[in-house]
Amino acid sequence: MIDYNVIAQFNPSFDNQQLIAVETNSFIKKPKQRAKTPIFSWQKVKDKVVVPVGNQEIITDIVVLFVDAEGNLIQSKTKPEIITQEFKLQPGDIYREDLAQSGLQRIFNLVIVNRASLSLEKVGANQVIMAIAIEENSNLSIGFDLTLPPPTALQGSVRPLTVQALSDSSSGFTTGVQIGLLNLGGSNQGVSLGVEGGTEAFGFNLGYRKFLRYDRGFGINLYNRRGIEAEYDEGNPEINLDNGTDPVVHRFGGGVEYFQSLAKDWQSAVGISYQRVSVRDGVFSANIESQDALGNRLTVSDNGQDDLLTLNFATVLNRADNPRNPTRGYKFQFGSDQYLPIGDASILANRLAANYTHYFPLPLFGFSKGAKTLVLNLQTGTILGDAVPYESFILGGSSLVRGYGASEISTARSFVQGTIEYRYPILTVNAFKTEIDLGGTFFLDYTNDLGSADAVIGQPAIVRNRPGNGFGYGLGLRALTPIGTVRTEFALNDEGETKFIFDIGDRF
Incomplete structure (x- = not known):
C-alpha cells in the first residue's frame, strides 16, 4: 500500500488538489487536517457507480487510502489486496472505465466497506496512479436478524428458508440478537454469536465466515437449540407426552459451506451438515422421548435420538429491481437437502423446495406517490424417501397462510402454496430523522398438502385432525424502516377464524 506521502512524491500539487472528487465536491485531506466541507460525495449516483472516464492512460500503481467519515486519512488493518483484488486492472495496464466501474461496484458489495471512491492521479506523461478511497x-x-443473507447451505437459525413451510422453527413468540466481529486480521473474515429466546424456545448459533472475494467464500457454524415446534404443537385433539407436557425438539449440530456467485444476480451455496435431533419433555430437561402419549413416533430411532447427515444445496436467482421494496422483476429460490443414512435412524431422503415470486407494476390505486405493485408467489416442495416429522413441511402461519396458526393446516411430505398480494402507497412520515414509507396490502393465501400428510412418520397432522388445505385473506400495513419491513396484518381463514399479525421482515 502506498500512502499519502508516497503519492505526494509523484505529484507535488497533491497537497491542494481534490484527490477523490470526480464530478463531485469530495476530497481527502492530510492526516490530522480536518475536512472543511461535508464528507465525500461518494461515487454512486442513483445506485450507479461513477468513475473517471480516462484517456488511455497507463496505470503506474494502484493505491488504497482509508478515510474516516469526515474524509481524513486514517490507519487501517485491512490488507490492501482485499480491495485491489476486486479489480481486473493492474499496474502497467491501460486504464479502462468499464473495468474500473465493475471493480468499484464489487468494492461496494464488500461487507466491510461502507463507501468507496476512485480517482486518477496524474504522475507523468500519460501516466496515472489509480487511487481508491475506502470508508470502512x-x-x-x-x-x-439471526439469518444469513440467502443463499446459505448451513443449517440452524442462520438459514434463510427456501420455502417458509420448512418445519425446524419454534411455535410461540421468539426473538434474538446477533453480535458479530468483522474483518478480523484485516482479511475480510468474521465471527458471530446469535442467541435466540422466547416463550417456547432457547438456543444459540456460533458462526465463522471468510470471504475470498466479494461474492465467494466459506462458512462454518455450530448451533444448539431447543423449542416446541409447530408439527407437535396444539391440534384437535392436542397430543402431548405421557407427563402432559409438549414435546420439545432439541437440535445440536453444525456444518461447513462454500458460497459463490454464478452470475451477477445468481448466487449458490453447497455444504455438508450434521445434527443430532432428540425430543424431550422440557426445554432444559435431560429426559428423552421417542413417542407421544398415544404411541405416535416423534423420532425415527427407538432411543429417541436421530443422527442426520445432509448434503445441502441452495441457490437464488434475483432479478427484482429493488432489494428493499421490489416493484418489478422476479426472484427464484431452490434448495435440496440430501439425507445420508447414518446411526440408528438411518434416514435416507432428499428434500426439495422451490419458491418463485413475480412483481408486476399495477397502478390500480394509492393515497400518495409511490410504487403500486401486484405480487404473485408460488411455493412447492416434496420429500423423496423418509419423511421425518421434524424435517417435513408445516402448512399455516403468518409467513404461509395468514389466518391460520403455524402447522394448523398440515404437516406434509409434499405441498403447493400460492399468494396474491397487492401493495399500494399511503404516505411518507419522518421519524428519528428518517423517511419511512407506509403502505397498505390486500392478500389471499392458499395451500394444499396434496394428500401427503399420511406419508409422514408418526402422522402428526392426521392424528391432530389437520384439514390438509386452507386459504386466508385480509389486509395490512407495511412500513419500510431501517430495521426492515414491519408488517401489521389482519387475516381471516376459510373456517371463519381471525388472526392479528405483527412481524418484521418481508414474506418474499
Whole structure:
C-alpha cells in the first residue's frame, strides 16, 4: 500500500488538489487536517457507480487510502489486496472505465466497506496512479436478524428458508440478537454469536465466515437449540407426552459451506451438515422421548435420538429491481437437502423446495406517490424417501397462510402454496430523522398438502385432525424502516377464524 506521502512524491500539487472528487465536491485531506466541507460525495449516483472516464492512460500503481467519515486519512488493518483484488486492472495496464466501474461496484458489495471512491492521479506523461478511497464499516455489528443473507447451505437459525413451510422453527413468540466481529486480521473474515429466546424456545448459533472475494467464500457454524415446534404443537385433539407436557425438539449440530456467485444476480451455496435431533419433555430437561402419549413416533430411532447427515444445496436467482421494496422483476429460490443414512435412524431422503415470486407494476390505486405493485408467489416442495416429522413441511402461519396458526393446516411430505398480494402507497412520515414509507396490502393465501400428510412418520397432522388445505385473506400495513419491513396484518381463514399479525421482515 502506498500512502499519502508516497503519492505526494509523484505529484507535488497533491497537497491542494481534490484527490477523490470526480464530478463531485469530495476530497481527502492530510492526516490530522480536518475536512472543511461535508464528507465525500461518494461515487454512486442513483445506485450507479461513477468513475473517471480516462484517456488511455497507463496505470503506474494502484493505491488504497482509508478515510474516516469526515474524509481524513486514517490507519487501517485491512490488507490492501482485499480491495485491489476486486479489480481486473493492474499496474502497467491501460486504464479502462468499464473495468474500473465493475471493480468499484464489487468494492461496494464488500461487507466491510461502507463507501468507496476512485480517482486518477496524474504522475507523468500519460501516466496515472489509480487511487481508491475506502470508508470502512464498523468492525462490530449488532442485529436482531439471526439469518444469513440467502443463499446459505448451513443449517440452524442462520438459514434463510427456501420455502417458509420448512418445519425446524419454534411455535410461540421468539426473538434474538446477533453480535458479530468483522474483518478480523484485516482479511475480510468474521465471527458471530446469535442467541435466540422466547416463550417456547432457547438456543444459540456460533458462526465463522471468510470471504475470498466479494461474492465467494466459506462458512462454518455450530448451533444448539431447543423449542416446541409447530408439527407437535396444539391440534384437535392436542397430543402431548405421557407427563402432559409438549414435546420439545432439541437440535445440536453444525456444518461447513462454500458460497459463490454464478452470475451477477445468481448466487449458490453447497455444504455438508450434521445434527443430532432428540425430543424431550422440557426445554432444559435431560429426559428423552421417542413417542407421544398415544404411541405416535416423534423420532425415527427407538432411543429417541436421530443422527442426520445432509448434503445441502441452495441457490437464488434475483432479478427484482429493488432489494428493499421490489416493484418489478422476479426472484427464484431452490434448495435440496440430501439425507445420508447414518446411526440408528438411518434416514435416507432428499428434500426439495422451490419458491418463485413475480412483481408486476399495477397502478390500480394509492393515497400518495409511490410504487403500486401486484405480487404473485408460488411455493412447492416434496420429500423423496423418509419423511421425518421434524424435517417435513408445516402448512399455516403468518409467513404461509395468514389466518391460520403455524402447522394448523398440515404437516406434509409434499405441498403447493400460492399468494396474491397487492401493495399500494399511503404516505411518507419522518421519524428519528428518517423517511419511512407506509403502505397498505390486500392478500389471499392458499395451500394444499396434496394428500401427503399420511406419508409422514408418526402422522402428526392426521392424528391432530389437520384439514390438509386452507386459504386466508385480509389486509395490512407495511412500513419500510431501517430495521426492515414491519408488517401489521389482519387475516381471516376459510373456517371463519381471525388472526392479528405483527412481524418484521418481508414474506418474499
